[in-house]
Amino acid sequence: MDDSNYPSPPPLLREPLSLGTVAIPSRFFLSPLAGYTSLAFRLAVRECGGLGLATTDLVNARSLIEQRGKAFDLAETCPEDRPMSIQLYGHVHDEMQRAARWVVDHGASIVDINMGCPVRKVVKTGGGSALMCQTDSAVALVESVVKAVDVPVTVKMRLGWDDQSLTAPGLARAFEQVGVAAVIVHGRTREQGFKGNVNRDGIRAVVEAVKAMPIVANGDIRTLYDAEATFRQTGCAAISIGRGALGNPFIFRQLARWTECGDPGPEPTFEERVDVMERHFHGLVNRRGARLACLQFRKIIKWYSHLIRPPKALYHRLIKLESVSLFDETVAEIRAEGPSAPLPGHFEPRVPVPSGPIDKW
Numbered sequence: 001m002d003d004s005n006y007p008s009p010p011p012l013l014r015e016p017l018s019l020g021t022v023a024i025p026s027r028f029f030l031s032p033l034a035g036y037t038s039l040a041f042r043l044a045v046r047e048c049g050g051l052g053l054a055t056t057d058l059v060n061a062r063s064l065i066e067q068r069g070k071a072f073d074l075a076e077t078c079p080e081d082r083p084m085s086i087q088l089y090g091h092v093h094d095e096m097q098r099a100a101r102w103v104v105d106h107g108a109s110i111v112d113i114n115m116g117c118p119v120r121k122v123v124k125t126g127g128g129s130a131l132m133c134q135t136d137s138a139v140a141l142v143e144s145v146v147k148a149v150d151v152p153v154t155v156k157m158r159l160g161w162d163d164q165s166l167t168a169p170g171l172a173r174a175f176e177q178v179g180v181a182a183v184i185v186h187g188r189t190r191e192q193g194f195k196g197n198v199n200r201d202g203i204r205a206v207v208e209a210v211k212a213m214p215i216v217a218n219g220d221i222r223t224l225y226d227a228e229a230t231f232r233q234t235g236c237a238a239i240s241i242g243r244g245a246l247g248n249p250f251i252f253r254q255l256a257r258w259t260e261c262g263d264p265g266p267e268p269t270f271e272e273r274v275d276v277m278e279r280h281f282h283g284l285v286n287r288r289g290a291r292l293a294c295l296q297f298r299k300i301i302k303w304y305s306h307l308i309r310p311p312k313a314l315y316h317r318l319i320k321l322e323s324v325s326l327f328d329e330t331v332a333e334i335r336a337e338g339p340s341a342p343l344p345g346h347f348e349p350r351v352p353v354p355s356g357p358i359d360k361w
């Protein structure tokens with residue numbers, strides 16, 4: 001971010017924010033990104049500074065109460081990972097209630113209910129964005145979870161199933177009445193998937209539909225300018241950033257500094273960029289073991305390479321990563337050689353998203 005004419009931060013950003021009883025340190029949240037928002041990544045981003053709230057990948061409520069290892073891994077947290085929200089999906093009241101109690105017993109500050117996921121595996125079970133089509137059952141499900149736990153419950157949703165059924169404003173109003181602490185809105189419909197522009201007017205309609213419940217706007221926020229426009233055009237209480245944080249894990253600290261001083265501060269140094277990559281990798285090794293960490297890092301490394309610009313030969317070594325020692329040796333060489341090109345402020349991470357006919361997702 002190299003422009004000195006930054007827009008002024010809205011005064012709201014300096015006001016404290018709480019979701020129910022949980023104090024949230026900033027109005028900049030990390031969105032759930034299944035396959036990426038692991039505990040290791042969340043902790044690495046937290047250390048960069050400025051983060052208000054992080055959420056886990058979506059976790060299947062039934063798998064959690066059936067004690068499946070994968071669900072436990074996804075719901076993993078630790079005391080440094082606070083405040084944090086564990087996101088559940090499902091549509092069976094009893095399962096969602098039991099899973100919600102389990103995540104609260106295992107450290108969740110907040111329980112988030114997924115009502116936005118468009119993929120078939122989730123929608124065909126009646127969970128994710130399918131819930132937005134059955135508004136009465138969606139409200140009853142959410143109310144049952146609110147009653148089951150004594151921590152705040154939030155809902156993450158889209159604007160609706162398609163342009164003909166924009167159910168988000170009515171749902172948000174009903175959720176507020178049953179005690180939901182906040183709603184996070186991705187400004188697209190299920191039919192849109194990840195295509196087209198985010199509809200900020202659509203998010204504003206959700207903000208206008210509720211009395212006092214905070215609405216968190218989400219979608220395509222990559223820069224301070226996107227953040228400012230989102231606050232201004234939607235009237236939201238906070239914003240949530242997903243793919244933009246993969247492209248720039250320092251975005252939260254830049255936004256927090258903008259809140260305080262009116263500018264995002266200096267770009268992260270080369271050393272800081274390498275540090276965050278190293279923390280992320282070693283966090284994965286410590287929690288998932290060397291093999292899984294290496295496999296996962298092969299897909300993540302391309303983003304870090306945009307951020308760090310390592311010499312080509314060293315990058316090629318990392319995309320075939322096979323051991324922790326190879327990672328450590330390569331990172332030491334990257335540090336010694338420095339960047340091979342000017343370091344960018346941010347870039348567009350090409351995160352694979354489902355595409356093609358939506359009914360085949």
Ligand SMILES: Cc1cc2nc3c(=O)[nH]c(=O)nc-3n(C[C@H](O)[C@H](O)[C@H](O)COP(=O)(O)O)c2cc1C
Pocket residue numbers: 031032033034035056057058087114116117156186218219220221240241242243244351352353
């Ligand atoms: C790879 C990927 C995985 C996602 N996983 C989840 C998820 O587990 N739960 C959820 O509510 N949204 C999920 N989303 C949606 C994001 O949280 C977010 O709403 C969307 O990407 C738009 O925000 P962004 O432009 O800041 O990324 C996912 C998106 C992507 C691209």
